[in-house]
Amino acid sequence: MASDRRRLAVLGSPIAHSKSPALHRAAYDLLGLDWEYTAIELDGAGLRAFLDTRDASWRGLSLTMPLKQDVLPLLDEVDELATxxxxANTVLLADGVRRGFNTDVGGIVRALGEAGCDRIRHGVLVGGGATAASALAAMAELGAASVQVLLRRPGAGGSVAELGARLGLAVEVRPIADLATLEEADLVVSTLPGGADPGVEASAALRRATLFDVAYAPWPTRLVSQWLEAGGTVVHGLEMLLHQAVLQVRIFASGDPFQALPDEAAVLDVMRRSL
Structure with a gap:
């Protein structure tokens, strides 16, 4: 692999708290790549000018919301999942072309698979936050036939239901209060921002499902506490961050999210320890 100096960054606002620099630097150090990865404070208004002024030393970008959506019209190519x-949470800059990818879906699937949840039939999605679309796509990839989406404002669930239809899922949008009465699920994914309290206790039956909470600060969230009190299985939100970052490193190193890194198990281990 090439050892020339390249530049990368995670963009967002606020961004100072980001764990991405530690994750990526650990990976590039192990891979012997003399690459610089920093965090840059940037909002949507400045994104076009930022992209237009990158020189050939720039290899790629990681993006937080709302830049994941703001960037789409500024890209030359967009992968299937990002579309x-x-x-698009990842932008590869190569040969004057901007290519966008979504590694959040793969990050969720890989995190759940590592926890032994690699096949589901029925899922529950709590919240319609920034990661909800990726979570729904991940459930479809895991084989779900149906997903119940629980929202504070069920009337705002049209876009989630539409995505579910495109994914071949039977999606039912219900009020978040129904968390207390649901009886069946293989997987519950919470995308509530910042670990917000859903305001209701999950039913005892539901807590037998695996819970994946994408929030990781503060931890544990209220939902996670409910699952732990019941002795349920919980997947930490940092696992998604870790696994989607591994896919980003693949993209930045080779241009291909499906091409494994040299000794990827060791890369994953050093990235996990950086957290």
Whole structure:
């Protein structure tokens, strides 16, 4: 692999708290790549000018919301998952071409698979936050036939239901209060922002499902506490961050999210320890 100095960054606002620099630097150090990865404060208004002024030393970008959506019209190519979810969290800059990818879906699938949840039939999605579309796509990839989406404002669930239809899922949008009465699920994914309290206790039956909470600060969230009190299985939100970052490193290193890194198990381990 090439050892020339390249530049990368995670963009967003606020961004100072981001764990991405630690994750990526650990990976590039192990891979022997003399690459610089920083965090840059940037909002949507400045995104076009930022992209237009990158020189050939720039290899790629990681994006937080709302830049994942703001960037789409500024890209030359967009992968299937980014098109489907209307969000690109990764931009590869190569040969004057801007290519957008969504590694959040793969990050969720890989995190759940590592926890032993690699096949589901029925899922529950709590919240319609920034990661909801990626979570729904991940459930479809895991084989779900149906997903119940629980929202504070069920009337705002049209876009989620539409995505579900495109994914071949039977999606039912219900009020978040129904968390207390649901009886069946293989997987519950919470995309509530910042670990917000859903305001209701999950039913005892539902807590037998695996819970994946994408929030990781503060931890544990209220939902996670409910699952732990019941002795349920919980997948930490940092696992998604970790696994989607591994896919980003693949993209930045080779241009291909499906091409494994040299000794990827060791790369994953050093990235996990950086957290």
């Amino acid at each position: 489907l979810t209307n969000a």
